[in-house]
Amino acid sequence: MTEFFEVGELSKAYPGVQANDRVSFSMDAGEIHALLGENGSGKSTLVKMIYGIVRPDSGRMTLLGQPHAPANPSVARSRGIAMVFQHFSLFNALTVAENIALGMHRPPRARRLDDQIRATGSNYGLPLNPNARVGDLSVGERQRVEIIRCLLQDPKLLIMDEPTSVLTPQETGILFATLRKLASEGTAILYISHKLEEIRDLCNNATILRAGRVVATCSPQEKSARELAEMMVGSSFSAPERPNSAFGEPLLEVRGISLRPGPTFGTPLKEVSFTVKRGEILGIAGIAGNGQDELVSTLSGEASVDSGDILVSGASLGRTSLESRRRLGLLVAPEERIGHAAAAEMNLVENAFLTGADRMELARFGIANWRKARKFAEAIIEKFDVRTTGAASYAGSLSGGNLQKFVIGREILQDPLVLVVNQPTWGVDAAAAAAIRQALLDLAASGSAVVAVSQDLDELIEISSSIAVLNNGSLSQPRPVANYTRDELGILMGGTHDIRLTAEESNDSA
Amino acid sequence: MIRLERRRRQSRAWALATPVLAVCATVATGMVMFALLGKDPVEAIRTIFWAPLFDPNLASYARPQILVKAAPLVLIAIGLSLGFRANIWNIGAEGQYIMGAIAGGATALALYPLDAWWIFPLMITAGIAGGVAWAMVPALLKIRFNANEILVSLMLVYVAEQLLASVSIGLLRNPDGIGFPGSRNLQHYESAANSELITGTGIHTGVIAAIAVALMVHALLRLHRLGFQIRLAGLSARSAAHSGANPKRLTAICLAAGGGLAGLAGIFELAGPAGQLTIDFNVGYGFTAIIVAFLGRLNPLGIVLAGLLMALTYIGGEMAQFMLNLPAAAIQAFQGMLLFFLLSMDFLSRFRIAFGTARIN
Numbered sequence: 001m002t003e004f005f006e007v008g009e010l011s012k013a014y015p016g017v018q019a020n021d022r023v024s025f026s027m028d029a030g031e032i033h034a035l036l037g038e039n040g041s042g043k044s045t046l047v048k049m050i051y052g053i054v055r056p057d058s059g060r061m062t063l064l065g066q067p068h069a070p071a072n073p074s075v076a077r078s079r080g081i082a083m084v085f086q087h088f089s090l091f092n093a094l095t096v097a098e099n100i101a102l103g104m105h106r107p108p109r110a111r112r113l114d115d116q117i118r119a120t121g122s123n124y125g126l127p128l129n130p131n132a133r134v135g136d137l138s139v140g141e142r143q144r145v146e147i148i149r150c151l152l153q154d155p156k157l158l159i160m161d162e163p164t165s166v167l168t169p170q171e172t173g174i175l176f177a178t179l180r181k182l183a184s185e186g187t188a189i190l191y192i193s194h195k196l197e198e199i200r201d202l203c204n205n206a207t208i209l210r211a212g213r214v215v216a217t218c219s220p221q222e223k224s225a226r227e228l229a230e231m232m233v234g235s236s237f238s239a240p241e242r243p244n245s246a247f248g249e250p251l252l253e254v255r256g257i258s259l260r261p262g263p264t265f266g267t268p269l270k271e272v273s274f275t276v277k278r279g280e281i282l283g284i285a286g287i288a289g290n291g292q293d294e295l296v297s298t299l300s301g302e303a304s305v306d307s308g309d310i311l312v313s314g315a316s317l318g319r320t321s322l323e324s325r326r327r328l329g330l331l332v333a334p335e336e337r338i339g340h341a342a343a344a345e346m347n348l349v350e351n352a353f354l355t356g357a358d359r360m361e362l363a364r365f366g367i368a369n370w371r372k373a374r375k376f377a378e379a380i381i382e383k384f385d386v387r388t389t390g391a392a393s394y395a396g397s398l399s400g401g402n403l404q405k406f407v408i409g410r411e412i413l414q415d416p417l418v419l420v421v422n423q424p425t426w427g428v429d430a431a432a433a434a435a436i437r438q439a440l441l442d443l444a445a446s447g448s449a450v451v452a453v454s455q456d457l458d459e460l461i462e463i464s465s466s467i468a469v470l471n472n473g474s475l476s477q478p479r480p481v482a483n484y485t486r487d488e489l490g491i492l493m494g495g496t497h498d499i500r501l502t503a504e505e506s507n508d509s510a
Numbered sequence: 511m512i513r514l515e516r517r518r519r520q521s522r523a524w525a526l527a528t529p530v531l532a533v534c535a536t537v538a539t540g541m542v543m544f545a546l547l548g549k550d551p552v553e554a555i556r557t558i559f560w561a562p563l564f565d566p567n568l569a570s571y572a573r574p575q576i577l578v579k580a581a582p583l584v585l586i587a588i589g590l591s592l593g594f595r596a597n598i599w600n601i602g603a604e605g606q607y608i609m610g611a612i613a614g615g616a617t618a619l620a621l622y623p624l625d626a627w628w629i630f631p632l633m634i635t636a637g638i639a640g641g642v643a644w645a646m647v648p649a650l651l652k653i654r655f656n657a658n659e660i661l662v663s664l665m666l667v668y669v670a671e672q673l674l675a676s677v678s679i680g681l682l683r684n685p686d687g688i689g690f691p692g693s694r695n696l697q698h699y700e701s702a703a704n705s706e707l708i709t710g711t712g713i714h715t716g717v718i719a720a721i722a723v724a725l726m727v728h729a730l731l732r733l734h735r736l737g738f739q740i741r742l743a744g745l746s747a748r749s750a751a752h753s754g755a756n757p758k759r760l761t762a763i764c765l766a767a768g769g770g771l772a773g774l775a776g777i778f779e780l781a782g783p784a785g786q787l788t789i790d791f792n793v794g795y796g797f798t799a800i801i802v803a804f805l806g807r808l809n810p811l812g813i814v815l816a817g818l819l820m821a822l823t824y825i826g827g828e829m830a831q832f833m834l835n836l837p838a839a840a841i842q843a844f845q846g847m848l849l850f851f852l853l854s855m856d857f858l859s860r861f862r863i864a865f866g867t868a869r870i871n
Binding site: 300302321322323326332334336338339340341342343344345346350353354355357358363366367368370 | 733734735736738741742745746748749751752753754756
């Protein structure tokens with residue numbers, strides 16, 4: 001019997017980098033196949049060749065025994081390949097049905113399309129109201145739009161690129177049920193992710209890529225997450241260790257801060273209170289857009305609160321400037337690496353100066369000491385293993401993971417009393433993420449207080465002593481990690497809302 | 511298929527090459543325009559670019575004039591460039607230039623005919639203060655009400671022009687001027703005159719000031735924290751805020767720098783080449799300086815070169831007007847082309863022209 005889908009010796013080179021080097025793997029019908037690899041390992045290039053966005057230099061692909069060499073995505077789609085991208089391509093102002101019709105070759109009439117959307121949705125447990133405006137949907141629901149758009153083409157091979165990076169555990173559960181049902185009906189699914197536990201849970205087989213080559217093909221259930229990670233990175237790395245120590249005095253106290261929404265900040269903060277003690281890491285969980293940016297900005301001093309107060313070591317901050325907060329020891333690493341934490345078109349010396357000028361005494365009477373700033377940048381690069389050609393490199397030339405190590409390292413080396421990090425490992429490869437988490441744990445162990453705001457629950461469970469959940473601008477009472485179940489966290493993160501919606505929609509369509 | 515691809519970062523080679531290319535393209539299109547006007551294009555370009563510098567009969571007059579014209583352009587353009595770098599768009603330097611001249615001139619006229627060494631420095635201070643005060647209007651409105659500084663600063667140019675007209679026929683009119691509009695001529699008031707430092711060279715205090723300001727601003731941008739924050743604000747406002755820059759303060763500083771230097775240029779011009787406040791005292795330096803700032807790539811040293819080039823086209827253009835009978839509008843169109851080509855060529859430093867089909871990586 002011929003293989004359902006086969007990739008043979010596929011190679012693709014870009015100037016200066018061999019993105020794919022004789023990559024081969026095969027899939028059966030109904031198989032859920034994981035594509036695993038660090039950022040830059042060649043996953044995206046491989047998938048883009050399958051989907052017809054990029055043409056291979058050499059090698060071949062066969063789909064159902066026929067040669068598969070799509071000249072563009074629409075050819076790939078007509079042959080039964082569909083892809084759900086990590087970044088959605090939806091128009092917020094249009095309805096679900098309109099968005100789906102836009103992506104179709106010959107869309108059916110509106111009434112029929114609505115029926116198809118409802119039918120496919122209820123069939124696969126993805127209820128959607130075709131007339132809802134996409135702008136009003138949650139991230140999980142938007143992903144459903146993308147998936148249903150794919151399913152309406154009746155795909156033979158469905159490619160999913162990092163689908164769960166934006167989902168709550170409940171939404172992830174719904175997605176997995178859908179994917180399993182699809183697979184049981186014979187659709188092959190190529191599943192790209194860096195979340196190893198998920199892959200072990202969902203996938204039948206895994207192809208592991210490193211530096212453009214296949215380093216292993218295995219059954220992920222038979223390997224531990226750690227073994228998979230080590231194959232992916234090519235070396236063993238230590239999972240972060242959490243020291244077991246009692247906490248000291250409170251270093252950061254947030255007392256009932258509120259922030260009205262404005263042009264810059266869309267979500268209001270409602271009476272947010274918490275305390276972080278010396279040596280403690282408080283994790284703040286929540287889906288993006290629930291007030292994370294607003295909370296972090298009020299802590300950094302970039303936004304001033306309408307009411308409430310923030311205290312560092314017992315001293316009230318009031319409306320003090322960002323610079324004086326830094327001098328007090330309250331440091332912040334914001335979420336956006338480029339354009340907030342760092343400037344792409346400045347080199348690493350200048351970017352080190354960006355937040356380090358005061359505490360590292362890189363300027364006297366306003367005159368920058370660039371030699372000292374260079375030493376500081378080089379220290380960050382060395383201590384945090386930032387892979388770059390040197391301190392003179394532009395921040396924009398670094399990979400996401402390396403720049404994030406630089407950004408976090410820049411704050412940690414300033415010896416903060418309190419460090420606030422927003423999405424510390426967002427879009428960062430596994431090795432860099434592990435290094436960053438370990439650095440945060442070490443920082444807490446050395447006597448600082450850390451606030452980690454993250455969408456990644458696994459991450460928070462791994463590093464935090466206690467977790468609170470931010471939902472629509474309100475923060476739940478922080479509780480020790482051990483006192484939660486994953487489901488509870490998911491429900492707090494906004495899962496309740498989703499489940500209710502799901503039930504209503506199911507009734508509608510029934 | 512031809513496509514545009516965004517460059518990962520700005521190409522340094524292109525950043526240096528674009529002003530040169532823009533000048534070449536301006537010369538080429540200018541020649542076509544002059545030919546269409548029935549003039550000898552080679553002769554026209556020669557008169558604009560070559561005669562003022564090297565023609566044995568004209569150079570001795572033209573060369574000093576180039577410095578006289580370049581000094582205010584450079585001073586104003588450097589002030590504006592600080593704002594433009596930080597995305598603060600002061601378009602009203604012309605008004606700030608007028609207000610600097612009025613404030614400095616009024617100071618001198620109030621003290622006439624006192625003879626003291628401190629009069630000239632006092633005038634300069636008043637000139638700067640006048641420009642800063644005028645620029646603070648858009649600054650405060652932007653800070654307080656988020657009003658668009660482009661519109662406010664531009665509108666204030668017309669207010670300043672009306673004020674200039676008013677004082678030159680009213681408050682500051684020369685009492686000995688037998689009813690003619692215009693103030694006393696400051697060139698004839700020794701303590702207030704901004705005269706040539708070396709006879710026959712065109713070098714007056716304003717020329718020295720322009721060079722000094724260029725060097726100081728260059729150092730500010732390279733070495734000082736404020737300069738760093740201005741550069742950072744232009745690249746990313748959020749990064750600048752994260753580094754501790756107060757955006758309101760930055761707005762005030764950048765507009766003040768633009769206004770102050772425009773005011774400085776105004777008082778140097780009034781006390782020197784112009785001599786007296788008249789209704790037509792201003793000749794558009796404040797607007798031309800915007801072109802100069804961009805032609806110099808918002809870099810203080812580049813602006814010095816750009817100011818000299820622009821002054822050359824002014825002087826050469828004047829010569830072409832009276833020697834070849836070219837209409838003044840043609841010269842203005844020629845200068846406009848320079849900005850047009852510069853901005854369009856600037857695109858090449860940020861985008862790459864690619865041939866063939868899209869490649870996504």
